[in-house]
Amino acid sequence: xxxxxxxxxxxxxxxxxxxxxxxxxxxxxxxxxxxxxxxxxxxxxxxxxxxxxxxxxxxxxxxxxxxxxxxxxxxxxxxxxxxxxxxxxxxxxxxxxxxxxxxxxxxxxxxxxxxxxxxxxxxxxxxxxxxxxxxxxxxxxxxxxxxxxxxxxxxxxxxxxxxxxxxxxxxxxxxxxxxxxxxxxxxxxxxxxxxxxxxxxxxxxxxxxxxxxxxxxxxxxxxxxxx
Numbered sequence: 573x574x575x576x577x578x579x580x581x582x583x584x585x586x587x588x589x590x591x592x593x594x595x596x597x598x599x600x601x602x603x604x605x606x607x608x609x610x611x612x613x614x615x616x617x618x619x620x621x622x623x624x625x626x627x628x629x630x631x632x633x634x635x636x637x638x639x640x641x642x643x644x645x646x647x648x649x650x651x652x653x654x655x656x657x658x659x660x661x662x663x664x665x666x667x668x669x670x671x672x673x674x675x676x677x678x679x680x681x682x683x684x685x686x687x688x689x690x691x692x693x694x695x696x697x698x699x700x701x702x703x704x705x706x707x708x709x710x711x712x713x714x715x716x717x718x719x720x721x722x723x724x725x726x727x728x729x730x731x732x733x734x735x736x737x738x739x740x741x742x743x744x745x746x747x748x749x750x751x752x753x754x755x756x757x758x759x760x761x762x763x764x765x766x767x768x769x770x771x772x773x774x775x776x777x778x779x780x781x782x783x784x785x786x787x788x789x790x791x792x793x794x795x796x797x798x799x
Contacts, residue, residue: 586610590617594661609654612664613710620703627701627728632668634769635697635726638777639671642762645785648677648797649759657681658690659718665711669697671759677797680719694758695722701729712736716743721758731770753780761790 586600586607597612609620623629643651652670672693673679681691700707707725715723723736736743737757748754748766756762763784768776784790
């Protein structure tokens with residue numbers, strides 16, 4: 573049987589360090605189903621290494637639990653795990669978590685005809701283990717330049733969380749209050765008990781975010797999204 577010609581069979585493999593346009597990156601990524609995560613940052617390809625449980629899988633699960641509770645009780649806000657995000661012609665990251673206001677509620681993103689997020693999610697979280705240099709360096713600048721309003725980096729080897737907020741075109745570090753809680757400036761009611769999250773005290777993390785969900789500012793935010 574003569575097999576039909578498929579251009580994808582003749583594409584070069586997708587490898588870290590390749591300098592590609594976004595369309596070419598997408599073509600090679602689609603032709604490499606064995607690659608589970610690859611990103612295009614400033615026109616350079618980064619293929620993810622295998623992910624360890626303690627340094628990535630475990631903190632990732634805690635973050636998703638925290639964000640999932642907030643999203644489930646905030647109509648007009650959506651959550652995605654490791655989505656491909658088309659930011660601009662040279663950048664197509666796949667962040668560990670993206671929390672964003674739905675387009676119909678006035679958010680910054682939209683869904684493309686083929687189902688991808690286009691534009692900048694309002695909040696992105698990255699679990700930085702082997703990728704720490706990228707997440708705190710070039711990727712941080714890409715997110716800032718594209719208007720990602722809040723960027724959270726969990727440096728798992730150092731067991732440290734940094735939460736940045738975009739103010740006057742630059743990222744400013746948000747500090748916990750006297751109660752040890754960081755409060756989002758973009759998503760009212762999204763409260764984080766930082767030390768509890770770092771120490772896997774998830775009952776405390778959920779207690780704090782649930783208190784945020786009952787706050788007057790969260791109620792006002794939900795009403796605003798409904799307009």
